[in-house]
Amino acid sequence: GQQVMQIPQYQHVQEGEDFTTYCNSSTTLSNIQWYKQRPGGHPVFLIQLVKSGEVKKQKRLTFQFGEAKKNSSLHITATQTTDVGTYFCAGNKLTFGGGTRVLVKP
Amino acid sequence: IAGITQAPTSQILAAGRRMTLRCTQDMRHNAMYWYRQDLGLGLRLIHYSNTAGTTGKGEVPDGYSVSRANTDDFPLTLASAVPSQTSVYFCASSVSPSSNYHNEQFFGPGTRLTVL
Numbered sequence: 001g002q003q004v005m006q007i008p009q010y011q012h013v014q015e016g017e018d019f020t021t022y023c024n025s026s027t028t029l030s031n032i033q034w035y036k037q038r039p040g041g042h043p044v045f046l047i048q049l050v051k052s053g054e055v056k057k058q059k060r061l062t063f064q065f066g067e068a069k070k071n072s073s074l075h076i077t078a079t080q081t082t083d084v085g086t087y088f089c090a091g092n093k094l095t096f097g098g099g100t101r102v103l104v105k106p
Numbered sequence: 107i108a109g110i111t112q113a114p115t116s117q118i119l120a121a122g123r124r125m126t127l128r129c130t131q132d133m134r135h136n137a138m139y140w141y142r143q144d145l146g147l148g149l150r151l152i153h154y155s156n157t158a159g160t161t162g163k164g165e166v167p168d169g170y171s172v173s174r175a176n177t178d179d180f181p182l183t184l185a186s187a188v189p190s191q192t193s194v195y196f197c198a199s200s201v202s203p204s205s206n207y208h209n210e211q212f213f214g215p216g217t218r219l220t221v222l
Contacts (some may be wrong), residue, residue, distance in 0.1 A: 045212070094139065095165070096151075
């Protein structure tokens, strides 16, 4: 079955710095979704990517879908304390990655 | 209601007891889902329903059952709870899935279940 892996599991970031989290699937995906979950909260949809090589931006967040549609990345620039939380990717078979937990050092 | 609600917020349950987690949405979404979230394991799909009257098994369905009698409600039942079912349970909904993928999911606030 479809397996989705995310790296890193944890990301400690200095406020103001950039970082990237990666999502890799064992199978080709028809789409990929990204969610953010704040500590103690529920997952909130961020974006969906469908096309090969697609790049979408939301303010300081840049999402990319790989050319082979088996991987994706989320890049955050100038990290802020509001970026704290766990970022999940999810494949088309509703398979979620284990998440990247982001901690921001002020 | 404006969104998706779950009840109870939290529950402590003795092993062997029956428990139903409730989920209601008022967005008229056709698709609904149940996930469990365990520390370090992300979200795992238990059961789903693409439309009222139909259900399907997810990645970890054993020990759980669901029903979808109408569009708004999607209860999850643990027939005889076991300690390994201790988890946070999230219900979610989305508009009708396309032929290739499920659309944006809206999650409820979750139910924290502890089975002793």
